[in-house]
Amino acid sequence: MSRRWIIAVLLGLFAVQWMIPLTLIQGHQSVLDEGTAYRFRTTPVDPVDPFRGRYVTLGFAASRVTVAEPDAYERNTRMYAPLRVDEDGFAYLLPPLGEPPAEGDYLVVRVMANVGERALRVALPFDRFYLEESRAPRAEALLRRREGDAGPQVWAEVRVLGDRAVIADLVVDGRPLRQWLRAHPAGD
Amino acid sequence: MPGSGSAMKKQLRWLRDELPKLVEEGVLAPEQAVRLHAHYGLDALPAARARQAVVPVLGAVLAGLGVLLLLAHNWDGLARAMRVALALAPLLMGQLACLYALTLGGGTKAWREGAAAFTAIAFTAALALVGQIFHLSGDLDRFLLTCGLVALPLVYLLRASFTAALCALAFGGWVLAAPEQPPLLVTGVFLLLAPHVVLRVRAEPEAMTTRLLLSALLPLALFAVGATLMRATATDAGLLWFAHCVALLWMAPTRSAPALPVPLPQYGLIGLLVLGGAATFGDFWQESGRFIDWAQSVQVGLLQAVLLLALLFATTLAVRARQWWRLVALPPVFMLWATLAFAAVPPAAAAATLLANGYALAIGVTLLVSGLNRRLQRRAHGGLMLVSLLVLLRFLDSEWSFTARGVAFLLLGVAFLLANLWLRRRVPA
Numbered sequence: 001m002s003r004r005w006i007i008a009v010l011l012g013l014f015a016v017q018w019m020i021p022l023t024l025i026q027g028h029q030s031v032l033d034e035g036t037a038y039r040f041r042t043t044p045v046d047p048v049d050p051f052r053g054r055y056v057t058l059g060f061a062a063s064r065v066t067v068a069e070p071d072a073y074e075r076n077t078r079m080y081a082p083l084r085v086d087e088d089g090f091a092y093l094l095p096p097l098g099e100p101p102a103e104g105d106y107l108v109v110r111v112m113a114n115v116g117e118r119a120l121r122v123a124l125p126f127d128r129f130y131l132e133e134s135r136a137p138r139a140e141a142l143l144r145r146r147e148g149d150a151g152p153q154v155w156a157e158v159r160v161l162g163d164r165a166v167i168a169d170l171v172v173d174g175r176p177l178r179q180w181l182r183a184h185p186a187g188d
Numbered sequence: 189m190p191g192s193g194s195a196m197k198k199q200l201r202w203l204r205d206e207l208p209k210l211v212e213e214g215v216l217a218p219e220q221a222v223r224l225h226a227h228y229g230l231d232a233l234p235a236a237r238a239r240q241a242v243v244p245v246l247g248a249v250l251a252g253l254g255v256l257l258l259l260a261h262n263w264d265g266l267a268r269a270m271r272v273a274l275a276l277a278p279l280l281m282g283q284l285a286c287l288y289a290l291t292l293g294g295g296t297k298a299w300r301e302g303a304a305a306f307t308a309i310a311f312t313a314a315l316a317l318v319g320q321i322f323h324l325s326g327d328l329d330r331f332l333l334t335c336g337l338v339a340l341p342l343v344y345l346l347r348a349s350f351t352a353a354l355c356a357l358a359f360g361g362w363v364l365a366a367p368e369q370p371p372l373l374v375t376g377v378f379l380l381l382a383p384h385v386v387l388r389v390r391a392e393p394e395a396m397t398t399r400l401l402l403s404a405l406l407p408l409a410l411f412a413v414g415a416t417l418m419r420a421t422a423t424d425a426g427l428l429w430f431a432h433c434v435a436l437l438w439m440a441p442t443r444s445a446p447a448l449p450v451p452l453p454q455y456g457l458i459g460l461l462v463l464g465g466a467a468t469f470g471d472f473w474q475e476s477g478r479f480i481d482w483a484q485s486v487q488v489g490l491l492q493a494v495l496l497l498a499l500l501f502a503t504t505l506a507v508r509a510r511q512w513w514r515l516v517a518l519p520p521v522f523m524l525w526a527t528l529a530f531a532a533v534p535p536a537a538a539a540a541t542l543l544a545n546g547y548a549l550a551i552g553v554t555l556l557v558s559g560l561n562r563r564l565q566r567r568a569h570g571g572l573m574l575v576s577l578l579v580l581l582r583f584l585d586s587e588w589s590f591t592a593r594g595v596a597f598l599l600l601g602v603a604f605l606l607a608n609l610w611l612r613r614r615v616p617a
Binding site: 003006007009010013014016017018020021024025028029032055125126127128129130166167 | 272275276279283286287290291307311314315317318319320321322323324325334338341342345
């Protein structure tokens with residue numbers, strides 16, 4: 001292959017290298033800008049991603065879905081769960097469907113396991129919230145210590161648009177987590 | 189080495205640096221280059237060129253990893269647009285370095301390797317930061333596969349072996365994160381690196397980057413495919429795959445020209461010791477579901493058949509070369525085949541355990557006796573260590589009390605030391 005061809009192919013590769021992150025950015029930013037906001041009750045724990053840094057893993061109450069026949073669902077199947085909001089303003093899921101519902105927002109979920117006679121556990125398309133290195137373990141410690149107490153109410157604000165769902169922020173007692181952490185220094 | 193003095197060394201270094209280019213351009217056949225290498229004793233020269241190539245690559249990789257770590261810190265005080273710009277800036281720098289490496293006189297190996305490695309890592313960093321900004325879910329497997337596949341063209345366009353090793357690492361990570369991948373798909377993905385490996389082994393068999401590439405690629409590819417086989421079917425299909433691979437590595441020809449740049453038989457020996465050690469335990473042969481339903485998976489059958497054919501070919505080569513010691517890897521493979529082809533019944537499993545122990549003991553004793561007779565300390569030590577290892581494994585396997593095992597270990601240690609002392613006095617190193 002001549003040098004000219006090599007450089008031409010290389011430029012094509014560079015275009016792909018830019019296209020992949022830019023497409024991701026554009027897709028997710030449009031969800032944040034135009035998507036409908038939902039609140040998901042959550043409990044955070046703190047692990048590390050080797051490439052992307054520290055985050056809090058979010059365990060969502062909405063991942064437990066009430067269904068009539070849990071055995072009718074096959075594990076690891078990709079399904080579409082319609083979204084509804086309860087009287088407290090928090091999101092919950094209706095039994096997953098094989099096709100996207102004709103009306104209303106929904107989440108693309110994966111069936112994980114049966115958890116009881118009339119309940120199913122599903123994996124939501126979002127499960128982590130990245131934080132600055134020092135803040136994630138502190139957030140987890142502060143929030144976990146209050147488990148079982150009246151403690152703060154924690155929820156994730158999620159924007160949903162079509163097949164995509166993006167976490168916009170993690171909210172503690174009505175304040176974004178970063179603000180809440182500033183108001184609660186270590187050991188407080 | 190003919191001649192002496194710094195002028196001669198300079199000329200020889202020049203010749204050593206020129207040989208790979210001459211082979212690459214088709215002026216010299218690889219065999220001729222190897223003969224010139226040997227004739228002028230070029231291996232004895234200081235590895236200045238290797239250092240020249242390695243230092244910039246190392247610098248580029250460290251800088252790339254530094255960027256990755258800085259971004260992983262998550263500077264959430266910065267605006268989103270600023271973080272995106274910071275993430276994409278290294279990618280642009282890497283791409284410019286790649287263009288420079290191919291055009292403006294920067295076409296040296298160091299530039300090509302360094303620029304390609306930095307660009308590959310910068311792309312990984314950019315993708316990771318996008319995931320961080322938008323709090324994207326796990327999917328580490330897809331992330332690593334994407335990074336490996338996007339870096340792959342750099343390997344070929346810039347002839348970058350270090351980046352090929354990075355790709356192999358990414359593919360290995362992909363399988364580790366999601367071992368439920370189809371075995372043939374994993375084999376195919378690793379084979380994408382094969383043409384580059386063949387070209388490098390032919391053009392620069394002695395280059396450090398070639399050694400590094402093979403050292404990373406071979407174990408990663410073998411384990412990755414083995415892991416998917418274990419997951420895809422019964423555990424034993426993976427076990428058979430490992431046994432085949434280990435035997436093949438042990439039987440790899442070492443006297444071919446050009447010589448293989450990594451010690452494949454040593455890899456095979458390590459694998460044989462691990463697999464052989466496991467095979468001396470009764471549980472190894474008594475696991476339930478040993479029987480492989482070959483009809484269950486065409487992929488498994490196909491992969492095992494290819495390896496079996498390769499093993500037969502290696503056996504033919506070893507027999508022709510009268511390298512009988514290479515055949516010691518075959519009986520364990522046949523035993524595995526025998527127990528996997530038919531549903532294992534308890535007496536067969538017990539017999540297999542006994543056979544495996546007897547076989548390992550026979551090899552150990554043969555090595556020890558042969559080492560003593562021929563006054564080869566290394567061989568004698570190898571035999572002694574093998575026998576000791578076998579005894580140690582049986583202690584672990586037995587249901588003796590801790591006290592009894594402690595005493596036995598103590599006695600074994602003393603016996604080993606005494607035997608070693610005896611060997612040192614009678615057998616030259």
